[in-house]
Amino acid sequence: MSRDERFNAMKWCLDNNIKIYPVTDPKAPTYFGGKIKVQKVNIEINNRGKISLDKKWYTQEEVTDKIIEYYKYYYDGRVQ
Numbered sequence: 684m685s686r687d688e689r690f691n692a693m694k695w696c697l698d699n700n701i702k703i704y705p706v707t708d709p710k711a712p713t714y715f716g717g718k719i720k721v722q723k724v725n726i727e728i729n730n731r732g733k734i735s736l737d738k739k740w741y742t743q744e745e746v747t748d749k750i751i752e753y754y755k756y757y758y759d760g761r762v763q
Contacts, residue, residue: 689751692758699761702729703753705746712740726750730757 684692696703705724713720723740726749741749 684751684755689754692751692754695758695761696754700729700731701754701757703727703750704729705741705750706736714742716743726753728753 704727706727707722707724709722711722711724713722715721721743723742724746725740726737726746728735728737737749
């Protein structure tokens with residue numbers, strides 16, 4: 684996905700009150716990010732006030748790509 688496509692998807696979602704962001708939890712699994720232990724994060728989707736949580740945990744390296752994927756999913760479904 685190009686930078687413009689990512690921007691358009693995110694802008695449309697935010698303009699339509701769909702927000703997608705990482706959240707932490709003290710009970711989240713951890714992994715070694717380089718030499719330090721890092722907690723994985725989850726993704727919360729606030730779709731016009733209805734909040735849902737992704738069932739999977741993501742590393743810091745994975746979370747941005749997954750959030751963009753979610754924005755694109757909602758953007759692509761906008762016509763329906």
